[in-house]
Amino acid sequence: MSSPGSGNRIVQWIEYRLPIFSWLDHTVGSGYPAPKNLNYLWNMGSLAGVALVIQIVTGIVLAMHYVPHGNMAFDSVEHIMRNVNYGWLIRYIHANGASMFFLVVYIHVFRGLYYGSYKYPRELLWWIGLAIMLLMMATAFMGYVLPWGQMSFWAATVITNLFSAIPLIGEPIVTWLWGGFAVDSPTLQRFYSLHYLLPFVIAGVVIVHIWALHTHGSNNPTGIDVKGPQDTLPFHPYYTVKDLFGLGLFLIIFAYWVFYNPNYLGHPDNYIPANPLQTPPHIVPEWYLLPYYAILRAIPDKLGGIVVMGAAIGVLFLIPWLDTSRVRSATFRPIYKQFYWILVADILILGWVGANPPEGYFILIGQLATAYYFLHFIIVMPFVGWFETPRQLPDSIATSVLDKGGGADTAKEGAP
Amino acid sequence: MTGRRPVTFVRPTLAVVAACVALLAAGPSMAAGDVEAPKSPGFSFQGPFGTYDRGELQRGFQVYQEVCSACHSLKYFAFRNLRSIGFDEVQAKAIAAQYEVMGGPDEEGEMFERPAVLADFIPAPFANDNAARAANNGALPPDLSLIVKARAGGEDYVYSLLTGYADPPADVELGEGMDYNPYFGGGQIAMPPPLFEDGVEYADGTKASVDQMARDVTTFLTWAAEPDMEARKRMGIKVMVFLVLMTVLLYMVKRKVWSDVH
Numbered sequence: 001m002s003s004p005g006s007g008n009r010i011v012q013w014i015e016y017r018l019p020i021f022s023w024l025d026h027t028v029g030s031g032y033p034a035p036k037n038l039n040y041l042w043n044m045g046s047l048a049g050v051a052l053v054i055q056i057v058t059g060i061v062l063a064m065h066y067v068p069h070g071n072m073a074f075d076s077v078e079h080i081m082r083n084v085n086y087g088w089l090i091r092y093i094h095a096n097g098a099s100m101f102f103l104v105v106y107i108h109v110f111r112g113l114y115y116g117s118y119k120y121p122r123e124l125l126w127w128i129g130l131a132i133m134l135l136m137m138a139t140a141f142m143g144y145v146l147p148w149g150q151m152s153f154w155a156a157t158v159i160t161n162l163f164s165a166i167p168l169i170g171e172p173i174v175t176w177l178w179g180g181f182a183v184d185s186p187t188l189q190r191f192y193s194l195h196y197l198l199p200f201v202i203a204g205v206v207i208v209h210i211w212a213l214h215t216h217g218s219n220n221p222t223g224i225d226v227k228g229p230q231d232t233l234p235f236h237p238y239y240t241v242k243d244l245f246g247l248g249l250f251l252i253i254f255a256y257w258v259f260y261n262p263n264y265l266g267h268p269d270n271y272i273p274a275n276p277l278q279t280p281p282h283i284v285p286e287w288y289l290l291p292y293y294a295i296l297r298a299i300p301d302k303l304g305g306i307v308v309m310g311a312a313i314g315v316l317f318l319i320p321w322l323d324t325s326r327v328r329s330a331t332f333r334p335i336y337k338q339f340y341w342i343l344v345a346d347i348l349i350l351g352w353v354g355a356n357p358p359e360g361y362f363i364l365i366g367q368l369a370t371a372y373y374f375l376h377f378i379i380v381m382p383f384v385g386w387f388e389t390p391r392q393l394p395d396s397i398a399t400s401v402l403d404k405g406g407g408a409d410t411a412k413e414g415a416p
Numbered sequence: 417m418t419g420r421r422p423v424t425f426v427r428p429t430l431a432v433v434a435a436c437v438a439l440l441a442a443g444p445s446m447a448a449g450d451v452e453a454p455k456s457p458g459f460s461f462q463g464p465f466g467t468y469d470r471g472e473l474q475r476g477f478q479v480y481q482e483v484c485s486a487c488h489s490l491k492y493f494a495f496r497n498l499r500s501i502g503f504d505e506v507q508a509k510a511i512a513a514q515y516e517v518m519g520g521p522d523e524e525g526e527m528f529e530r531p532a533v534l535a536d537f538i539p540a541p542f543a544n545d546n547a548a549r550a551a552n553n554g555a556l557p558p559d560l561s562l563i564v565k566a567r568a569g570g571e572d573y574v575y576s577l578l579t580g581y582a583d584p585p586a587d588v589e590l591g592e593g594m595d596y597n598p599y600f601g602g603g604q605i606a607m608p609p610p611l612f613e614d615g616v617e618y619a620d621g622t623k624a625s626v627d628q629m630a631r632d633v634t635t636f637l638t639w640a641a642e643p644d645m646e647a648r649k650r651m652g653i654k655v656m657v658f659l660v661l662m663t664v665l666l667y668m669v670k671r672k673v674w675s676d677v678h
């Protein structure tokens with residue numbers, strides 16, 4: 001897609017009335033310059049978009065056969081699995097697609113955290129991204145309730161019950177959420193309605209996310225600003241082809257789960273129909289919510305647990321200020337870089353604790369890991385930013401690409 | 417949990433309390449009886465190219481029919497599914513015709529018993545859960561349609577459970593009507609050992625050892641839980657080959673496009 005309307009009369013006709021071709025060109029075409037040094041971590045954004053589309057398309061097909069009623073939901077999912085043509089395929093794509101979606105989005109977020117993509121002038125972009133993450137968590141949680149298995153039911157019970165910790169109005173709120181006096185068919189029906197709605201809200205917020213992104217362009221592994229055309233490449237064909245290659249790898253991993261291990265990421269209990277009279281021995285969420293679950297349970301008080309779990313995500317909104325370093329990319333921050341990896345390990349430990357029953361040493365480990373999580377953002381981030389001497393930054397993206405990995409001969413402090 | 421005010425309904429209170437208990441103190445009750453890790457006899461359907469052995473499937477159905485169906489339902493299994501596990505139409509119809517199902521209403525509005533046809537689902541042994549419990553010492557024999565997917569360990573677990581009955585160790589006090597089975601959570605199960613040497617007489621002449629019957633019925637139950645597994649794995653191979661080729665191609669294109677960037 002070079003200059004819009006190149007020759008083709010139909011294209012020109014449309015372009016004159018609706019400049020969609022030049023719009024496309026500026027969004028993902030040759031008219032959108034991107035830093036030339038982006039690494040493969042920059043593939044995750046487009047993959048997340050693909051994952052969202054896959055969820056919406058498979059979800060719409062599932063919705064044609066699914067019955068949102070307490071007495072029929074479980075059977076209708078089995079009907080999809082057994083009687084609908086390729087229903088098993090659609091459902092396994094949808095169920096594993098949620099995991100793949102979170103996988104790429106989490107890598108995407110950790111990428112931003114490492115390269116300082118939340119710093120000036122991308123704060124709003126970062127917040128919008130966090131909003132997408134929150135919406136995804138809500139969507140996936142409500143989706144997990146739909147098959148109406150034991151884990152569906154009890155996860156819904158545990159999570160909605162959290163609201164009862166709100167002082168005074170907690171109980172009425174829970175009753176209102178449930179649409180009755182227990183998790184039951186009305187709860188399922190409203191979750192279904194919202195599960196259908198929220199992905200489209202996500203799609204809308206994604207558009208705003210990309211709008212904000214295109215205002216200042218992508219950050220890059222050096223974290224320094226683009227200084228001129230020598231630092232960039234046209235998005236098409238360079239990054240379109242790179243994104244397509246990444247998509248191939250993504251689909252291979254995705255297909256492995258769908259075709260060869262489709263139930264591994266789920267919980268066996270969700271193949272037992274929901275039973276309000278029988279509590280499963282361990283109620284666990286899907287893997288992508290385990291770290292938050294560990295934080296929730298680290299606090300021995302219900303309300304406290306909720307507040308702290310909320311704060312765990314809330315603190316991510318504050319890091320544009322908590323990070324005091326003038327340098328964006330951790331590549332040039334020898335001390336902070338180490339703390340970054342400790343944080344990653346800490347979050348993995350939280351996930352592991354979340355998967356285990358809260359007993360014995362798991363309780364202590366969970367509490368220590370939770371404390372460290374907050375310590376990282378509230379203490380380590382600002383103080384390391386103040387006291388650390390960053391390595392010298394390369395002159396420009398172009399020079400950093402020329403002498404790969406090596407030195408910054410003529411040094412300059414980074415933006416902003 | 418803190419500060420919960422009493423709720424007037426019994427069921428929600430129970431549910432809430434149970435959930436909170438599970439949330440904050442789960443585990444120890446279950447973990448108490450150290451459960452033995454299931455043993456893996458090796459099944460033909462495991463692995464990326466695995467398929468169900470038709471002989472095992474048909475023998476497994478026979479075991480279900482002659483043994484397990486006395487207590488367990490198999491609600492997602494229709495007689496037409498017999499075709500998929502290798503019976504021909506005549507055999508499948510003959511098997512269906514052995515069962516009586518409720519038909520009707522006829523012109524007078526009366527319900528009547530009629531022989532089952534291929535479209536019917538295999539009838540459950542009990543009219544409802546309460547009847548099932550009453551006949552089984554208070555324990556509920558679960559529906560077996562999804563049992564292989566509904567238990568950690570899957571087919572290995574079911575096989576181990578069926579072959580795992582043993583005399584209780586000296587320190588285990590068995591409850592009334594319970595049997596010792598180290599693979600079952602808690603070690604005590606309300607299902608009496610269902611399989612005995614030559615408990616069925618296989619139509620194909622295979623010797624009906626406990627191990628053989630357990631293996632056969634487990635294969636059959638895996639099929640019942642995942643009837644499209646073979647189609648899934650077959651499609652998976654094609655998809656994988658396609659994706660790998662496409663990705664290699666895209667990689668080469670990417671190299672080519674980027675070759676002028678330094």
Ligand code: HEM
Pocket residue numbers: 052055056057058059060061062063066077091094095098101136139140141143144145146147195196198199200202266
């Ligand atoms: C952000 C995108 C989405 C995510 C992360 C998501 C996630 C999930 C998850 C985790 C499940 C449970 C799967 C299982 O264990 O069986 C589920 C089920 C379901 N979802 Fe979605 N979903 C998304 C979009 C949609 C959309 C747009 C629709 C409808 C148009 C939809 C319709 C359904 C239906 C009908 C089910 C129940 C069937 C089943 O459980 O397989 N989903 N979803």
